[in-house]
Amino acid sequence: MLKGRKKRVKILVTGGAGFIGSHVVDRGLADGHDVVAVDNLSTGRKEFIQDALAHPQFSLVEADIFTQPDRLTEVMAGCDVVFHLAANADVRFGLEHPRRDLEQNTIATFNVLEAMRANGVRRIAFSSTGSVYGESSVIPTPEDAPFPVQTSLYAASKLPGEAMIQAYCEGYDMQGYIFRFVSLLGERYSHGHVFDFLKKLTADPNRLHVLGDGHQKKSYLYVGDCIDAMFCALSNATDPVNIFNLGTDEYVEVNDSIRCICDHLGVTPELDYAGGERGWIGDNPFIFLDCQRIRSLGWAPTRTIRESIVHTVDYLRSQPWLLEARS
Amino acid sequence: MLKGRKKRVKILVTGGAGFIGSHVVDRGLADGHDVVAVDNLSTGRKEFIQDALAHPQFSLVEADIFTQPDRLTEVMAGCDVVFHLAANADVRFGLEHPRRDLEQNTIATFNVLEAMRANGVRRIAFSSTGSVYGESSVIPTPEDAPFPVQTSLYAASKLPGEAMIQAYCEGYDMQGYIFRFVSLLGERYSHGHVFDFLKKLTADPNRLHVLGDGHQKKSYLYVGDCIDAMFCALSNATDPVNIFNLGTDEYVEVNDSIRCICDHLGVTPELDYAGGERGWIGDNPFIFLDCQRIRSLGWAPTRTIRESIVHTVDYLRSQPWLLEARS
Numbered sequence: 001m002l003k004g005r006k007k008r009v010k011i012l013v014t015g016g017a018g019f020i021g022s023h024v025v026d027r028g029l030a031d032g033h034d035v036v037a038v039d040n041l042s043t044g045r046k047e048f049i050q051d052a053l054a055h056p057q058f059s060l061v062e063a064d065i066f067t068q069p070d071r072l073t074e075v076m077a078g079c080d081v082v083f084h085l086a087a088n089a090d091v092r093f094g095l096e097h098p099r100r101d102l103e104q105n106t107i108a109t110f111n112v113l114e115a116m117r118a119n120g121v122r123r124i125a126f127s128s129t130g131s132v133y134g135e136s137s138v139i140p141t142p143e144d145a146p147f148p149v150q151t152s153l154y155a156a157s158k159l160p161g162e163a164m165i166q167a168y169c170e171g172y173d174m175q176g177y178i179f180r181f182v183s184l185l186g187e188r189y190s191h192g193h194v195f196d197f198l199k200k201l202t203a204d205p206n207r208l209h210v211l212g213d214g215h216q217k218k219s220y221l222y223v224g225d226c227i228d229a230m231f232c233a234l235s236n237a238t239d240p241v242n243i244f245n246l247g248t249d250e251y252v253e254v255n256d257s258i259r260c261i262c263d264h265l266g267v268t269p270e271l272d273y274a275g276g277e278r279g280w281i282g283d284n285p286f287i288f289l290d291c292q293r294i295r296s297l298g299w300a301p302t303r304t305i306r307e308s309i310v311h312t313v314d315y316l317r318s319q320p321w322l323l324e325a326r327s
Numbered sequence: 328m329l330k331g332r333k334k335r336v337k338i339l340v341t342g343g344a345g346f347i348g349s350h351v352v353d354r355g356l357a358d359g360h361d362v363v364a365v366d367n368l369s370t371g372r373k374e375f376i377q378d379a380l381a382h383p384q385f386s387l388v389e390a391d392i393f394t395q396p397d398r399l400t401e402v403m404a405g406c407d408v409v410f411h412l413a414a415n416a417d418v419r420f421g422l423e424h425p426r427r428d429l430e431q432n433t434i435a436t437f438n439v440l441e442a443m444r445a446n447g448v449r450r451i452a453f454s455s456t457g458s459v460y461g462e463s464s465v466i467p468t469p470e471d472a473p474f475p476v477q478t479s480l481y482a483a484s485k486l487p488g489e490a491m492i493q494a495y496c497e498g499y500d501m502q503g504y505i506f507r508f509v510s511l512l513g514e515r516y517s518h519g520h521v522f523d524f525l526k527k528l529t530a531d532p533n534r535l536h537v538l539g540d541g542h543q544k545k546s547y548l549y550v551g552d553c554i555d556a557m558f559c560a561l562s563n564a565t566d567p568v569n570i571f572n573l574g575t576d577e578y579v580e581v582n583d584s585i586r587c588i589c590d591h592l593g594v595t596p597e598l599d600y601a602g603g604e605r606g607w608i609g610d611n612p613f614i615f616l617d618c619q620r621i622r623s624l625g626w627a628p629t630r631t632i633r634e635s636i637v638h639t640v641d642y643l644r645s646q647p648w649l650l651e652a653r654s
Binding site for chain 1: 421422425426429433434437440441460461470471472473474475476477478479480482483484486487489490491493494495497498499568570608609
């Protein structure tokens, strides 16, 4: 990371034992940096950071960044950059517990920024979401799309994170990297449609219940490509506030995704559609981001969406403990 | 309010003893509605609701919507619409206490929405700010301007309010009216540049210290026109989420504003400029909103910016207690 800066830096990763965070941990260590992972292990897993735990330049701090801001401030001492990836990533069931998004996403991000301010840490990378565009009138959607209207509590708790980071950059001379992800796939993926479909098809290969009408258009990105993109941005983008969409230059319908999974598994289930344009309230029927900005820095994804789906199915089948652990 | 709906409704106004809130209270009572004001009286003043306090259809609840969400939920029972105007409106000194914006603006708005959900109240009007556009690339700035970057903690605490309201409208079948104000002037105004200049010139008519270089371009709206616009929107706009800029079709430089005040007072102070394009960190050097959307509903302002400034100076001179009360 950090072209033209000191070679070895200290990175703090919130959500460092999670799906994305554990990959950032691995990449940070591989690049020779010191890495501190902070995770409350609510959805993060020690299995994801098994290699890191054996590494002399790594430490895991079991702490909750919402309820333990003082502990966060303490362990951030001496860090050069924060990857703030801890979040309540449960988009679909947000309406059942709106406080969770406020606390774990919005207030937790405030805690991270205050811990940075207390420690004089200037750089932050933040996992936002393409969902902040709501149902955009412009598709593919660029970073400067028309001012959006939020349709999910999840995005409505990530947008404040973006906003606070931007205001802290302006007011306290910090440097922010805001990444608006599409959904990610790949190793350690354990939440989302491929997971759900695979789990259902493993239980019953003859029948598959599908939320919505199957025509929802979604974009996915391989987690390895996502990590490359984030590190590329931190090395090459130099503005006080740097905002990047991260995705591929394509999308698939849910039906395409199902076909891809079924072909790979060799099953031909009867499809049972719930119907409707959206899978749930707040579901966006068409997510497709314009990623020219990050591509202009030289980054490009290495896997297509279909390749990522197949790769993820293979990964999950190699990790039956993971497929069984989550409902 | 509420064309084509029941004639007499119950309105809850958070910040009901404040500058804008007290005017909403008066208007609600004048229109024959029942009105409950909730105010912690930190910046709100009983003097502003003197007439209302004598009205049989009015009640004041002294409560803090951030620290007393249960009390808020209790007093909201039976209400039809909420005007959520309570806020920490101290834009300039936000960097000295970032937690205040989070708590009093972002979390307080969450508390209001949760109280509404608990009581089955569906309609909310919210005082956002034109500052959410940051330093927009499009001026005059329309509601669907390019996705902005926040430059102040204040706006970064109002934008989450907007976002949560939008997500609640989508998820819980509410109806939201989001107003992005320019700065307001008029009766009960007690915070801002006209106040500061008048206070300084009253103390010393020969010298005036000016933040920035005086060329900052700002927009103002008369509070009476603002109240008319809000009630017009609630009566005529019918979408689940309705977003309106509120301002005049003009702007003035800080220097114009100073000239206007000095001419009216008959003083010719020496102007002492702090210098720089911005008055403070996060100050926006050019605020000018495109207000065609609210105008298309038939609303138009009755006072120009200069008329509002003179009117405000006259008001403040008639209320020396107010001019002296605030630093």
